[in-house]
Amino acid sequence: MKTQVAIVGAGPAGLLLGHLLRAEGIDCVVVERQTGDYVLSRIRAGVLERITVELMEQLGLDVRLRAEGLVEEGFNLADGERLIRIDVANLTGKTVVVYGQTEITRDLMDAAAPRGLEVIYEAGDVALHDIDSEAPFLTYAKDGVSQRIDARFIVGCDGFHGPSRQAIPASVGRSFERVYPFGWLGILADVPPCNEELIYANHERGFALASMRSHTRSRYYIDVPLTEKIEDWSDDRIWDELAVRLGPDAAARITRGPSIEKSIAPLRSFVFEPMRYGSLLLCGDAAHIVPPTGAKGLNLAASDVHYAAAALSGFFKRGDADAVAGYSEKALARVWKAERFSWSLTKLMHRFPDDGPFERRMQVAELDYIATSRAAQQTIAENYVGLPV
Template structure:
């Protein structure tokens, strides 16, 4: 097989890049080691920056999002038993869209199927070769047969554990990592959310987040120990603890019900530099991970796609390598700003085991300053709705 761009991974970044390339008339093939149903069964983020919304519009997959998604003009920081609203729209003129990553993925998969663009699921032993030369290629096994895809470029959209970053020699890549000393215990339940906007709660018992996927499906989290086990948490125990960490009026309004998904996620920050190696480009989680506090994971993947798509389009349309040459620097500039914001939000809203009395007073002072300073609130709002590409 021969194509212009081989895309490894059919998560939202790979599918979004593929959709944009297809609409621009640039041939591409997506290869993934797992099945379509497995991908759609994964539970992921649900807050989209307005820039991501615009990119989905450009890709022609925004209709259902606009029909079913929930535009949010603000969110609440809860501490000292009170709500303090950050008015995103008043401070920035922009808003965010609550629309689950699974739905974004489904829309992109459906659009790819309509376009007739090829995707290979359940591809075993995916490997990439000669990306440091002029003729890269990808191999995989399917139904016992080895296949080869010759291409001009390879986009590694296959996540933190994928083959793309692992194929780069260690001496050619530098990684930066911070592991946080706690995790998030999260549940999904078909119950109405406790508030129509997100609530980020800082409480002496630990952080809590009230989020949603729709007006009838809630996504709730609480900070927990890294070595905690899901089996230790019945629904009743979770809701009792979640209720304790909310302001009283939210706690009283909380509707409970059986969860259908429950998991514990560790928190980390991770960045790999650079994001280009010859004709191989790292995209999304294959290059960087952020804690979910700032709602940046999917949005950072989308901004990577923006820079890479524009560089590839320029290359194939104008024979100019300026865009692809600038990809890593442009993407990393935005990545590090988002990593900083996610770290800042995590530090601000969680209780750390080694904070001490002094550190706790600093955190409380920072929260108080944030809500009483328009400049500080604006800076937070600008980062939350998404920095410009």
């Protein structure tokens, strides 16, 4: 098989890129090692920046998003004694939308066949070849038969553990990483949210987050040591802990119910440079990971895709090789700013095992400053809604 662009990974980044390229008349194929059902089963974040919403609007795939998404004008930081509301709409003139990543993926997936985007699921043993040349190709196995796709470019949207980043020589790439000493224990339940806006809570027992997927589905998190096991956390134990960490006002509004999904996700900050090598471009988790604090993961992938689609369109439609050459630098400039925000919010809202009284006083001082400073709140709001692309 021959195509102009081969995309590895059919998560939201790969599908979004495929749709954008097809809309520009560029041939592309997406390969995914898992089944479509497995891709949809992955529970991820759901706070969308303007860039993600605009790309779905641009594609005309925003019908469900507009109908079911919850427009959020602000969010809250809790310090154990008060809620500090960040009035995002007033401070920036922008809003975010709560709409689950699973739903974004479903919208992109359902539109693939009608719009001529070919997606090959259950493609095993994907390998990239000759990425330092102008004639790269990838191989994979499907139904026990070896297959090959020749392309002009390959785009890796295959996540942190995928083969794309690993295809870049070690002598070329450089990784930057911070692994955090805790994970987020999340519970998803079909119950109404305890608050109409997200609450990030810093409590002496640890961090908690109250969020939602809809008016009838809620997503809650608490941080736990990495040694914890999910089977040791019954639904009742999680609800009890949330009630303590979120504070009495939020606790009084919590509706308890059976979990649909429970999991513990480790936290890390990770960036790989460069995000382009030869004829290979990296997007999303293949190039960077952010802590979920601040909900930047999906939105960073969307901005990567925006830059990649523009670069590839410029190459194929105008012969602009410089656009591809500049992709990594442009994408990384936004990636590092988002990494900074997620890292700083994680440091502010979590109790680290090695922190002592001084670090705690710094958190208290920072939260007090945020509570009393419009400038501080504006900085947070600008980063939360997403910096310009």
